[in-house]
Amino acid sequence: MNEPKLKIQSLNKWYGSGKRSVHALSDIDLELADNEFVSLVGASGCGKSTLLSIVAGLQKFNDGVLLTDGAPIVGPGLDRGVVFQSYTLLPWLTAQQNVEFALQAAGLSAAERREVARHHINLVKLDRFADAFPSQLSGGMKQRVAIARALSYRPKMLLMDEPFGALDALTRHQMQELLTQIWEEHRLTVLFVTHDVEEAVYLSDRIISMSINPGRINATFHVGLARPRHQDMISTSDFISIQKEVLAAIRAGSQQDDAL
C-alpha cells in the first residue's frame, strides 16, 4: 500500500515552558493523500501557521510523528515548496532571476536554471514581466513569482500560508483561479492555510477546521464540488451549504476560549 504523502500522528507543539507555555497544537492527526488539496481554517491563534511551518521543517515539535512518503521530516527540503503571505522576493533580482536563484539549491547548471525558471514564469502567466524587478510588479504578480519559484524545483508538496491574504478581492479571485488551473493540470499535494472560507471551499478537496486553546482539529469536510472549478460555482446552493457548515465549525472552535 502507498504511504500517504503526509502523515501527522499525535503531534503536539508547545511554545515556551512552565506556566506561560502555550499548547499550540494538541494531538494532531492528519493524513494527506498524493495530489490532494487540503485547506486548514480556524480562528486566529488556533495553530494553522504553526502546523504548516512544522510540515515545512521550519519549526520543531515536541512529540508525535511527522512523515512524508513514510520518511521523517527533519528540516526544510526541496521536496516541499513554501509560499507565505508576505512577498519574499529578492528586490535586486528580476522575476526570472528570483526563480533562477532559488534553483541554485537544486544543483542545476546555469542554462538549465534559465530554462526551468522561464518555464515556470510562463506557467504563472508572467511571460511579459520576466525581466521586471519586484518593485515594478503588483502584489498579485509578486505572489505569482513566489509560486513559480516554489514550483520550479518540482516539490512533491506545496505549503501555502495565506498566500493571497494581502491581495485585493479581484486579484485574489484571479490568483485562486490561476492556482486551481495549475493544480488541476499538474497535480501535486497542497496544504493551504486561509482565513477565507469561500477560498477554502473553492480550492480544496478537503477542509480541516481547527479549534483554539489548545489548537486541535475539530471538523473535517470533504468538498464534493466538480472539477474543474469555476468562480461561478460560488453562488450555487451546494457551495453555499458547505461554506455554512465550515463557518459553523470555525465558530464552534473559536468559542473554546470562553469555556475556560
Ligand SMILES: Nc1ncnc2c1ncn2[C@@H]1O[C@H](COP(=O)(O)OP(=O)(O)OP(=O)(O)O)[C@@H](O)[C@H]1O
Ligand atoms: N513564536 C511563538 N512564541 C510563542 N507563542 C507563539 C509563537 N508563535 C505562535 N504562538 C502562539 O501559538 C498559538 C498558535 O499560533 P499560530 O500563529 O500558529 O496560529 P494561527 O492559527 O496561524 O493564527 P493566525 O490565523 O492569526 O495566523 C497562538 O496562541 C500564538 O500566540
